[in-house]
Amino acid sequence: MSHFLGFAISGIPYGCPYALFAVGLILTYQATGVFNFAFGAQAYIAAFIYMWLTTVHGFPVWAAFVLIVLVFSPGLGLILDRFVFRNIPNTNNLAKVVTGITLFVGMPALLPIFFGSQNLQNAPSILFNINNVYFHIFSTPINGAELATMVVTVVVLVAVVVLMRFTPLGLQMRGAVESRRLVELDGVNAGRVVAVAWAVSSFLAGLAGVLLAPLQYQLQPTQYATLMVGAFAAAAWAALRSMPIAAGVAILIAVVSALMQGYLPTGSWIYTYVIPSLPYIALALALLVVPGLRSIGESTDPLAAVDPPPPPPMRAIRLPILDRIIRTLWYVLLAAFVISMLTWMPRTWEDVFNTGLCLSTVFLSITLITGMGGQLSLAQGTLAGIGAFTAAQLANHLAFNMLAGGLIGALFATVVAVVLAVLSLRLRGLGLALMTLAAALFFDSSIFNQTSITNGTTGLALQKSWVAPFGFFNPNEHDVFIMSMVVLVITVLVVNLLRKGTVGQFLSAMRGSETAAAGIGINLTWQRILVFALSGAIAGVGGVVYSIQQQAANSADWNYLYSLAFVVIVVTTGVSTVEGAIQGAMGYIVTQHILNAYLPTRFNSLVIVGFAFGALTYARHPEGVLEYQKARSTMRWQQRVFKDRIAAMPADQQAMFLPAGSVPAPSVRAAESG
Amino acid sequence: MAEHAGTQGPGPTLVEDRAILSVRGVSKSFGGVLAVSDVTFSVAPGESVGLVGPNGAGKTTLFNCVCGQLRPDGGTVVFDGRDLGRMPTFKRARLGIGRTYQRIEVFSELTVREHLLVAERSHLGDGRFWKDLLNLSAPKPEERARVEEVLELVNLTDKADTPVAALGLGMCRLVELARALVGEPKLLMADEPSSGLDTHESRELGEVLRALQRERGMAVLLVEHDLGMVGQCVDRTVVMDLGEVIADAPFEQVMADPRVRHAYLGTKV
Numbered sequence: 001m002s003h004f005l006g007f008a009i010s011g012i013p014y015g016c017p018y019a020l021f022a023v024g025l026i027l028t029y030q031a032t033g034v035f036n037f038a039f040g041a042q043a044y045i046a047a048f049i050y051m052w053l054t055t056v057h058g059f060p061v062w063a064a065f066v067l068i069v070l071v072f073s074p075g076l077g078l079i080l081d082r083f084v085f086r087n088i089p090n091t092n093n094l095a096k097v098v099t100g101i102t103l104f105v106g107m108p109a110l111l112p113i114f115f116g117s118q119n120l121q122n123a124p125s126i127l128f129n130i131n132n133v134y135f136h137i138f139s140t141p142i143n144g145a146e147l148a149t150m151v152v153t154v155v156v157l158v159a160v161v162v163l164m165r166f167t168p169l170g171l172q173m174r175g176a177v178e179s180r181r182l183v184e185l186d187g188v189n190a191g192r193v194v195a196v197a198w199a200v201s202s203f204l205a206g207l208a209g210v211l212l213a214p215l216q217y218q219l220q221p222t223q224y225a226t227l228m229v230g231a232f233a234a235a236a237w238a239a240l241r242s243m244p245i246a247a248g249v250a251i252l253i254a255v256v257s258a259l260m261q262g263y264l265p266t267g268s269w270i271y272t273y274v275i276p277s278l279p280y281i282a283l284a285l286a287l288l289v290v291p292g293l294r295s296i297g298e299s300t301d302p303l304a305a306v307d308p309p310p311p312p313p314m315r316a317i318r319l320p321i322l323d324r325i326i327r328t329l330w331y332v333l334l335a336a337f338v339i340s341m342l343t344w345m346p347r348t349w350e351d352v353f354n355t356g357l358c359l360s361t362v363f364l365s366i367t368l369i370t371g372m373g374g375q376l377s378l379a380q381g382t383l384a385g386i387g388a389f390t391a392a393q394l395a396n397h398l399a400f401n402m403l404a405g406g407l408i409g410a411l412f413a414t415v416v417a418v419v420l421a422v423l424s425l426r427l428r429g430l431g432l433a434l435m436t437l438a439a440a441l442f443f444d445s446s447i448f449n450q451t452s453i454t455n456g457t458t459g460l461a462l463q464k465s466w467v468a469p470f471g472f473f474n475p476n477e478h479d480v481f482i483m484s485m486v487v488l489v490i491t492v493l494v495v496n497l498l499r500k501g502t503v504g505q506f507l508s509a510m511r512g513s514e515t516a517a518a519g520i521g522i523n524l525t526w527q528r529i530l531v532f533a534l535s536g537a538i539a540g541v542g543g544v545v546y547s548i549q550q551q552a553a554n555s556a557d558w559n560y561l562y563s564l565a566f567v568v569i570v571v572t573t574g575v576s577t578v579e580g581a582i583q584g585a586m587g588y589i590v591t592q593h594i595l596n597a598y599l600p601t602r603f604n605s606l607v608i609v610g611f612a613f614g615a616l617t618y619a620r621h622p623e624g625v626l627e628y629q630k631a632r633s634t635m636r637w638q639q640r641v642f643k644d645r646i647a648a649m650p651a652d653q654q655a656m657f658l659p660a661g662s663v664p665a666p667s668v669r670a671a672e673s674g
Numbered sequence: 675m676a677e678h679a680g681t682q683g684p685g686p687t688l689v690e691d692r693a694i695l696s697v698r699g700v701s702k703s704f705g706g707v708l709a710v711s712d713v714t715f716s717v718a719p720g721e722s723v724g725l726v727g728p729n730g731a732g733k734t735t736l737f738n739c740v741c742g743q744l745r746p747d748g749g750t751v752v753f754d755g756r757d758l759g760r761m762p763t764f765k766r767a768r769l770g771i772g773r774t775y776q777r778i779e780v781f782s783e784l785t786v787r788e789h790l791l792v793a794e795r796s797h798l799g800d801g802r803f804w805k806d807l808l809n810l811s812a813p814k815p816e817e818r819a820r821v822e823e824v825l826e827l828v829n830l831t832d833k834a835d836t837p838v839a840a841l842g843l844g845m846c847r848l849v850e851l852a853r854a855l856v857g858e859p860k861l862l863m864a865d866e867p868s869s870g871l872d873t874h875e876s877r878e879l880g881e882v883l884r885a886l887q888r889e890r891g892m893a894v895l896l897v898e899h900d901l902g903m904v905g906q907c908v909d910r911t912v913v914m915d916l917g918e919v920i921a922d923a924p925f926e927q928v929m930a931d932p933r934v935r936h937a938y939l940g941t942k943v
Contacts, residue, residue, distance in 0.1 A: 498803065501803070502805070503803045505784075505791065506792065508781060508783050509792050511781070511783065512779075512782045513780065515779050516779035516780065517781070518762070518763040519741060519763060519764075520853060521768045521857065523762075534803070
């Protein structure tokens with residue numbers, strides 16, 4: 001019994017930051033309606049600067065604590081509220097999720113730019129001496145950091161629950177999430193209430209980050225990210241409502257994990273596959289069985305109709321002559337690119353462009369599932385990895401040709417995608433995003449880290465014979481380019497044919513209104529499964545060609561952070577168009593190469609920061625800020641250059657070819673003339 | 675106990691035997707609120723029935739139970755001789771139930787014509803994605819012809835290529851109606867189609883509905899607050915209040931019914 005309690009108690013200090021994270025998530029969600037994906041990033045940033053001040057610059061712990069936890073973190077929350085989330089209409093749930101993911105990916109990438117590459121270790125505890133063991137509980141020693149974590153967590157949890165349940169401010173916060181407009185009609189300053197909620201939840205993020213730092217030897221962003229997803233699970237089991245339940249589940253997950261590690265033999269499959277994924281399995285189960293989660297993220301604002309409808313995507317309607325000119329220019333550019341790649345392009349740049357082409361195929365799977373299907377999947381990188389490792393293993397063990405094995409890999413990725421789709425049938429928006437994220441993390445922590453599958457961090461090096469048993473494929477010549485190009489062209493054709501075909505029309509209808517789509521006879525379930533399957537297949541193929549190009553299948557290329565970053569990139573360049581995916585992949589790879597080659601290491605993450613800034617405009621430009629700018633420039637140019645042609649058109653056609661706002665709407669014209 | 679249409683003509687059993695839609699004892703509650711309570715009525719083929727009642731009477735909830743968007747707690751819904759039971763919404767639509775919505779439900783990225791083409795295609799079943807991949811899924815001439823016919827019917831021909839995002843509320847209601855009609859439903863369920871329309875537009879819409887019912891032999895179940903339009907369009911009116919049917923008779927008769935007057939005006943019976 002004392003063994004059991006000893007193991008269990010050793011998990012509690014690690015469950016406390018989970019609990020703070022979970023409570024912070026619920027607080028933000030209850031007060032603002034935002035499920036804050038960026039919470040882990042906020043905690044990491046606070047921990048980073050706290051450690052930088054204390055361990056690098058010798059700041060006193062109390063001063064660093066005051067500066068970071070009491071000043072910086074709440075300030076960051078206020079900034080996020082004022083400049084990011086307040087600009088998103090309460091009903092635009094997809095935009096809120098995308099924005100949260102964007103901040104999660106983009107904010108930590110800012111740190112090396114400002115602070116340089118840091119190897120931060122041995123964070124000091126905020127309350128007690130980390131090197132002292134203060135007492136033992138059932139033979140489990142409790143040191144200063146663990147004691148501080150537990151004490152602070154209990155105090156903060158009690159304070160937050162009291163705030164939410166027993167104070168007027170808490171009542172106003174709970175009312176504001178239902179409808180800011182309604183509480184404003186009751187004379188409450190809803191903006192201030194929401195701002196306070198952001199400040200308090202951001203304070204909790206900072207506190208959790210600073211508490212967690214001493215429990216780990218070295219500060220790693222991935223620890224905060226995975227911890228955050230564990231907190232998602234706790235918050236999910238509490239249906240995003242009850243803070244005490246969330247805190248209890250968070251600690252329970254850590255305790256169960258500690259018990260399993262204590263009792264199970266290290267070689268057992270549960271130890272290997274289940275323990276690392278325990279939080280993600282808990283999250284997936286919560287999404288499946290907690291009824292309230294099926295509609296999480298859906299607005300319940302009775303005054304939602306006050307919000308203007310989402311802006312229609314900006315689309316350039318080109319005059320036929322301009323259309324011909326632009327198409328011709330694209331063909332010329334494509335021909336020049338192909339000729340250059342096959343003739344004079346330096347080897348380094350050929351590799352860069354080949355990488356971009358392969359990644360374009362993976363990105364097209366996001367175009368299909370998110371742009372066309374309206375489903376936010378955060379596991380596209382994982383599906384690509386499944387394709388890559390399946391093909392590599394078939395080549396390694398069964399001497400399959402990598403390209404032929406790639407088809408089986410794509411098929412396997414399709415099967416996984418279909419399973420994911422079936423599990424997620426009742427989920428929408430945020431729920432679906434969380435389920436796919438849980439799947440991605442499950443594969444990362446339980447499958448992709450198995451040496452027998454992925455050969456660990458070194459990856460499976462590709463052997464030439466795997467791709468070219470008959471000597472027709474030489475990765476050192478232009479064969480990789482030809483393969484990448486052929487695969488990309490086929491994928492583009494497939495996506496475009498689907499888009500203009502019945503499937504594309506049905507998916508478009510579903511994006512507009514699932515209720516009405518079902519009401520005219522569209523089988524939503526089948527369409528969802530189909531779009532998941534097709535996107536899984538395309539991601540799988542993309543993963544295979546990418547691995548062939550890299551001459552290795554490496555799990556580091558397909559971890560969940562990449563899945564998130566891919567979404568951020570495609571959302572910036574245009575999630576609903578084929579060009580958007582290709583521009584995103586090529587832009588990302590080329591910019592990354594330039595930064596790596598010509599700027600100091602600290603600026604390597606600038607590319608992610610740039611894309612993240614672009615993705616923050618998603619609520620205003622769901623078509624992608626790049627697509628928006630392109631369309632706007634085209635329309636303006638068209639207006640200037642083809643002024644006479646447009647003027648010669650019938651009046652009701654002119655507006656189609658001019659930038660929005662340059663001619664009055666028909667109703668205004670009629671009113672003026674009448 | 676609700677008065678049944680059968681009291682005005684053929685007996686209830688006879689009406690239900692040949693009914694295109696038969697709702698028997700349907701109930702639906704949300705938590706402690708009984709939104710629809712033991713509702714029974716039927717619609718004969720080609721008949722136009724109004725479903726009226728004050729706000730919160732349970733009309734839209736009943737609509738959702740018939741269309742499959744809500745699952746009733748009890749009772750049966752029989753359409754064209756088939757018990758709809760747990761049948762999903764899309765299958766009910768394919769059987770021939772067309773519907774418009776109280777709150778506008780349009781596909782914001784599509785043009786008016788695309789709305790109708792999608793509805794035409796979906797009515798026939800799922801798209802075959804391999805046909806898309808082989809570029810064989812372009813609309814056939816007969817599909818296009820049917821779409822043009824419906825566009826003309828609801829006077830939307832000149833707006834056919836306009837994205838619905840650029841249309842006003844009244845036009846969107848017509849798009850919804852056209853979308854429901856293109857599948858040639860046996861029963862059209864229109865949920866407050868005149869909401870947001872002016873008097874003239876409402877009257878025109880009423881005439882379109884009446885013409886459709888008479889010329890195509892299509893049954894219509896109309897939820898409407900504009901009682902003038904109801905009187906213009908329907909053969910019979912079912913009145914609901916607080917989840918129950920309180921009257922079921924020709925329009926003039928139910929309007930004279932004291933219980934209906936009480937439900938609407940709160941006057942003592």
